[in-house]
Amino acid sequence: MQMDFTLTPEPDDTSRERGRLLFAAPVEFLKGVVAMAGLPPADRIEVCFAGRSNVGKSSLINALTNRKNLARASNTPGRTQEINYFTTEGGPYLVDLPGYGFAEAPVAVVQKWQALLKSYLSGRATLRRVFVLIDARHGVKAVDDEILSLLDRSAVTFQVVLTKVDKISQAEREKVLMQVKGALQKHPAAYPELVVTSSEKGDGIETLRAIIAGLA
Numbered sequence: 001m002q003m004d005f006t007l008t009p010e011p012d013d014t015s016r017e018r019g020r021l022l023f024a025a026p027v028e029f030l031k032g033v034v035a036m037a038g039l040p041p042a043d044r045i046e047v048c049f050a051g052r053s054n055v056g057k058s059s060l061i062n063a064l065t066n067r068k069n070l071a072r073a074s075n076t077p078g079r080t081q082e083i084n085y086f087t088t089e090g091g092p093y094l095v096d097l098p099g100y101g102f103a104e105a106p107v108a109v110v111q112k113w114q115a116l117l118k119s120y121l122s123g124r125a126t127l128r129r130v131f132v133l134i135d136a137r138h139g140v141k142a143v144d145d146e147i148l149s150l151l152d153r154s155a156v157t158f159q160v161v162l163t164k165v166d167k168i169s170q171a172e173r174e175k176v177l178m179q180v181k182g183a184l185q186k187h188p189a190a191y192p193e194l195v196v197t198s199s200e201k202g203d204g205i206e207t208l209r210a211i212i213a214g215l216a
Contacts, residue, residue: 005181008193011210019209022216025089027065032082036119040085042126046093047212049161050121051133052143053099056163059199060133061086061096064209071096081113083120091216092128097121101143121147122154128215129191130158131208136165136196139176140183152189159191160184161208166198 011019033039049057058071071084084096097120098113121130130151134140140148151158160180165173177194184190195211197204 003185003190003192005184005190005192005194007177008195008207008211011207015210015214016206018213019206019211022088022091022213023065023209027067027070027089027094028087029070030085030087030093032084033116034082034113035116036123039083039120039124040093042124044092045126045128045216046085046095046124047129047131047215048095048097048120048127049131049133050097050117050147050158051099051163052101052135052141055099055133055135056199057096057099057133060161060163060197060208061094063197063199063202063205064094064212081109083116088216091213093126094212100147101141118150121150121156127156130156131161131195132158133161133163134180136162136168136173136176139179145183148184148187148190152187155189157189157191158187159193159195159211161195161197161204163197163199165196165203166201 030040049061051057061071062068070086081098083098086094088094098117100114100117132144132148134144148158180194195204195208197208
């Protein structure tokens, strides 16, 4: 059965304001986790951001929170090697996951944090939604498909967020949207709305804030 994937509509005034208030309050770095035993207490829901190395997770978190350096962005693929937790006031944990796929790091290190990534995605009961970031210049790749299949098996709802949409033309945007929608057809855990963002230009940031506030 074909699913009808659409772009997330603009939030209404109430949802937009709820999202603004959530991220206008202080958002603080809590801890970096290198093993499942180090996860904070499961005392609230959490949403996480996953994606290939250098897809723009840290930049997106900084844009959401109006903070330039809350999450450490790097031009070096694979720099983030731990699960980074951030707290919101009265809202969910925001979780920045290690990038998957190619990384300029020793093989043993890569294997360790990829195992941590998979353990977290399949075993965190308070995880409400995974935002899977896909670079708008490249679309869904085979390494993305592996993570999406893991989320299917774990019955964890994920929502695709296209990043860096300012880097492509309108025609290229339409092409990548078709590719992503086609790739998601075989993934039952996929939420049927896509979010298109640019951390630099601010596109889609209010929409994503409203979504996260609504989950809380």
